[in-house]
Amino acid sequence: xxxxxxxxxxxLGNTIVRELAEQSYTPIALVRQTPDPEVFEGIxxxxxxxxxxxxxxxxxxxxxxxxxxxxxxxxxxxxxESCDAVxxxxxxxxxxxxxxxxxxxxxxxxxxxxxxxxxxYQKKLxxxxxxxxIALGSPNTEADENTPLGHAGGQIPCAYVASKKAALAEVERxxxxxxxxxxLHPGFMLGPWDWKPSSGxxxxxxxxxxxxxxxxxxxxxxDSRDVAKGVVAAIDYRCxxxxxxxxxxxxxxxxxxxxxxxxxxxxxxxVQTLGPGVEYLAGAVGDLWTKISGxxxxxxxxxxxxxxxxxxxxxxxxxxxxxxxxxDADETLDTAAQWIRDRFVLSxxxxxx
Numbered sequence: 633x634x635x636x637x638x639x640x641x642x643x644l645g646n647t648i649v650r651e652l653a654e655q656s657y658t659p660i661a662l663v664r665q666t667p668d669p670e671v672f673e674g675i676x677x678x679x680x681x682x683x684x685x686x687x688x689x690x691x692x693x694x695x696x697x698x699x700x701x702x703x704x705x706x707x708x709x710x711x712x713e714s715c716d717a718v719x720x721x722x723x724x725x726x727x728x729x730x731x732x733x734x735x736x737x738x739x740x741x742x743x744x745x746x747x748x749x750x751x752x753y754q755k756k757l758x759x760x761x762x763x764x765x766i767a768l769g770s771p772n773t774e775a776d777e778n779t780p781l782g783h784a785g786g787q788i789p790c791a792y793v794a795s796k797k798a799a800l801a802e803v804e805r806x807x808x809x810x811x812x813x814x815x816l817h818p819g820f821m822l823g824p825w826d827w828k829p830s831s832g833x834x835x836x837x838x839x840x841x842x843x844x845x846x847x848x849x850x851x852x853x854x855d856s857r858d859v860a861k862g863v864v865a866a867i868d869y870r871c872x873x874x875x876x877x878x879x880x881x882x883x884x885x886x887x888x889x890x891x892x893x894x895x896x897x898x899x900x901x902x903v904q905t906l907g908p909g910v911e912y913l914a915g916a917v918g919d920l921w922t923k924i925s926g927x928x929x930x931x932x933x934x935x936x937x938x939x940x941x942x943x944x945x946x947x948x949x950x951x952x953x954x955x956x957x958x959x960d961a962d963e964t965l966d967t968a969a970q971w972i973r974d975r976f977v978l979s980x981x982x983x984x985x
Contacts, residue, residue: 635867636715638662638689638746639722640682641671643826644760644818647860648719650825653677655864660715662687662722671827685711689722690742705745712749717756717867720746723799725830726791727935729919730928739795740802747806747813757813758866759803763852763880765796766817769944771850774883776946777876784942790934807874814866814873816859819880819945822968823856835972838890839897846887846902847939848911853889854881855964862956869954877954880945882961892961896969911940 639645640661652659661684672682687708724738750757767779826832862879891901915933922928950956
C-alpha cells in the first residue's frame with residue numbers, strides 16, 4: 633500500500649515514515665522543499681529509498697498586491713489519487729494570539745483541501761489532531777474522547793488551538809459527506825528524529841542552563857515511536873468514520889518532567905513551580921512586549937496560561953482498539969535527550985551548577 637504522509641520531515645511525520653517502511657508499506661513523503669539527506673537516511677523501502685513529492689497542501693496565499701502565489705492543488709490531487717491512504721501530519725504550531733490567519737490557512741484550509749481530495753478519490757484519511765483541540769484534563773481527572781469540551785475551563789483559544797479545532801471540524805464535515813477518516817490526537821511527544829527540533833526544544837533549553845521555576849500545569853508525555861505505531865495500526869482498523877483516538881502517555885506535572893529532563897541534560901532541576909500571580913504577570917509582560925516590538929515571543933499570555941493547565945489524558949480507547957502501547961518514560965526521555973545531545977551543541981559556559 634502506498635501511504636502519503638504530510639509533514640514527513642517533522643518529529644511524528646518522520647517517525648511514521650520509518651514505521652511504515654518497517655511494516656512493508658510504501659511511504660510517500662510530501663515535502664515543500666528538498667530536505668537534508670539525513671532526514672530519510674537509512675529508511676529502506678521496496679523501491680530502495682523514500683519517495684518524496686514536492687507539493688504545497690495549503691491554498692494559494694494572496695499577497696498585498698492582490699496576486700496569488702503558485703498553487704499546486706492539481707498536482708496534490710494527482711498524488712492523493714495515486715495513493716491508498718493519506719496520513720495528514722503537517723501543521724503550523726504557534727502558541728500565541730498572533731498568526732491566527734496564517735494558522736487558519738495552514739491548519740484549517742490545508743486540511744479542507746486534503747479532506748476534499750480524499751473524499752473525491754475515496755481514500756482513507758488519518759488526520760493527526762492534537763489533545764489541544766479536545767477536552768482538557770485537570771489535577772484530579774484525565775480527559776478522554778467523551779469528556780465535554782468545556783471541562784476544567786476548556787482550552788486556551790490561541791492560534792494553534794483554534795486552527796486545529798477548525799481543522800477537526802473540516803474533517804468532521806467531510807465525514808458527514810462520506811469520507812472514511814480516523815482522527816488521532818497525540819499527547820506531548822518526545823523521541824528521536826526531532827530534526828528541527830520541536831518538542832525537543834524543551835530539552836535543549838533545559839540543557840542551556842538552570843531553570844529554577846517550572847510551569848504549574850502538566851502534560852501527557854508519550855513516545856513519538858509509540859504514537860507512530862498507533863497511527864499505522866489505524867490504517868487497516870475498521871471503525872465508524874470519524875472515530876477519534878487519544879494517543880497520550882504518562883500524565884506528569886511540568887515540574888516532574890523538567891526534573892527528569894534536567895537530569896539527562898546535566899542541569900539542576902527546578903526547585904518550585906510558577907504561582908498564578910507570577911504566571912499572570914509573565915504573560916502580561918510578554919503581551920506588552922508584543923505590542924511594543926510587533927513580534928510575539930514564546931512568553932505570551934496564551935502560552936503561559938496553557939502551561940498552567942493540566943493536559944492529562946486517558947488513552948484507554950487506543951490501547952483497547954489499536955493495541956497502542958505506552959513505553960516506560962525513562963526509555964523515552966533517555967532516547968530523546970541523547971538525540972538532542974548528539975545533534976545540537978550546548979554551550980560549555982551554560983550555568984548548570
